[in-house]
Amino acid sequence: MLTRYLDDCREAVQQEILRILPSDRRHTGGLYELMLDYPLRYGKMLRPALAIGVCGAFGGGLANVLPTAAALELYHNAFLIHDDVEDLSSLRRAEATLHQLHGAATAINVGDAMLAVTMEPLLDNMALIGLGRTLRILRIVARMARESAEGQMLELRWIATADWSQRDADYSRLVHKKTGWYSFLAPVMAGAAVAGLDDRAVGRIGRLFAPLGVAFQIQDDILNLAADRSGYGYSGYGKDACGDLWEGKHTLILIHTLRMADPEERRLALAILRKPHPAAAGQFAVAVERDSRSNAEVRAGAAAKTEKEIAFLRDLILRRGGVDYARRTAARYARRFQQGIRATINPLPASDHRDFLAELADFVINRQL
């Protein structure tokens, strides 16, 4: 049922993306073909579906929310393009990343162009849903873009300083900013705004979904690790398997594992995590990864992480129960969301939209994609 809902949303949103991109594409160097690459690959389409689902559950019409939903999906894809460059990722949605295909210069610019073209449908909302809702949505999108960049910066800083002193609450706060805002809060708040809810009610809906954002990121971390035991390379998962370990990302899994490790394991693990990504070899890559190499030990010329070292980290995680702990924590966040959403949507008229929202918690923590 939920899968069908996502499929329907995917079709409608992909059509809408094709509609809102500029039709005059002369003298643009093929920009719009590149811009359509990621959005037309098979993705969950979770973010626009959240906007459509909340809008529909509160009685808003599909036509009114589609441009906003499509703009949010374009925003998401712009972030993905830039993230992939920043993380040196080679796979996205089971195909080569945009910078692998066309170079980082082009990829950075395509991402910028996507951020730019999202503004026009959000301004065109004026004629569709009026001034008040249009401005409310623009405010939400501005906040979303800022929160995401702040979260991304904080994560880069943790990696750069090789700081592993985070507690669970630090992790939750990071992923709330980095993932929660643009994957959950902004879509559901925008959907609620389209449906005509006022600022207070829109804010309440956003806060309701915050725990689901944390659960979603934890499940993402688990999938990243479980994708393919062979480590670096292709997997059905569609992204670089164990990419988080290669990048030295601060997942809850690793934070807990390091907390439970004995001193010698911890020392070894930290030494590995501080080493650079293998793709960071070469002149330009030094600049890309300079932050993560500013650590004295690495600057002294330590080699990049190896397959064997990643295998050590994976085994340590399994031995110290990092994945189980993360799974339990995700389930707790999902339950908290489930209680809140039930109370909120029970009074609403029955609809596919309401059913979609009711099934979300299960989907988020059990998904394999």
Place this chain on the structure above:
Amino acid sequence: MLTRYLDDCREAVQQEILRILPSDRRHTGGLYELMLDYPLRYGKMLRPALAIGVCGAFGGGLANVLPTAAALELYHNAFLIHDDVEDLSSLRRAEATLHQLHGAATAINVGDAMLAVTMEPLLDNMALIGLGRTLRILRIVARMARESAEGQMLELRWIATADWSQRDADYSRLVHKKTGWYSFLAPVMAGAAVAGLDDRAVGRIGRLFAPLGVAFQIQDDILNLAADRSGYGYSGYGKDACGDLWEGKHTLILIHTLRMADPEERRLALAILRKPHPAAAGQFAVAVERDSRSNAEVRAGAAAKTEKEIAFLRDLILRRGGVDYARRTAARYARRFQQGIRATINPLPASDHRDFLAELADFVINRQL
């Protein structure tokens, strides 16, 4: 006089930038300190000055235009940060580029964050100048961001395909999109919108400044070439000297030079221009420069451009009159602008703002910065 005007604008705009950045900077990994790096380096501040100048000349108040002017300067700096990564530049405003200092991942994200935070002052315009002007400015900024990205993409494509068949009109169209829109059209249109001009009048002001945008970019190309005979490295100019030649950029200077060159010179020059940037060595750099290396000859393993080859291109340009031709063309565009602006501002009351606009044409084609 004009210099004093720019200095006054710089001070006011830098203060305004400090005011509009978020004051709650907890959990942002030092993002806002990095965001302030480029804007607080010494730059011309031409773009916000254009917004302030046009607004003032038409009777608008400084307080009403300052947030918009500051947002435009932040946009400009975000473009610079991303451009520097894309072009592998090492110098900006006479200091190391942001990606050289902090890595490309951080630089890309700081640029994204700057694009995000510009939205909030533009939405806050509501309370300052009302709905109509606020929306007009948002439309201008959306168009500007799209035109810039389209122009940038077209230029990357020309480099990628090693296509040197452009005529002067192709160059003018490119720089109108790549530079003209965000450096001239958007600032003066936004300034006119703040002053209360209607859509038609705002559009007329924009078109009036279009030729000045082309003149500006041609002068920029000339300065890039003249900066330092030693080529690659530091110069008083503040950017990588001869960076355009190292990057193989399609300047009017080179387009004309190749047109006037004899067949053998042309063949040699094209072979050099197709070689990669020396900073493009190394694994990740291959991805950055893949577009410009997709040319078969280069893919076969040709070495990067050398100092000697850049010297050959410079001598060829001098011999074939590329710089003189560009200078004459810039002067012609500047004269066209001068005639238009005179007719437009003569009826306006005398003011420092009007004087600034009257002096612009001379400044643009004679500037050394």
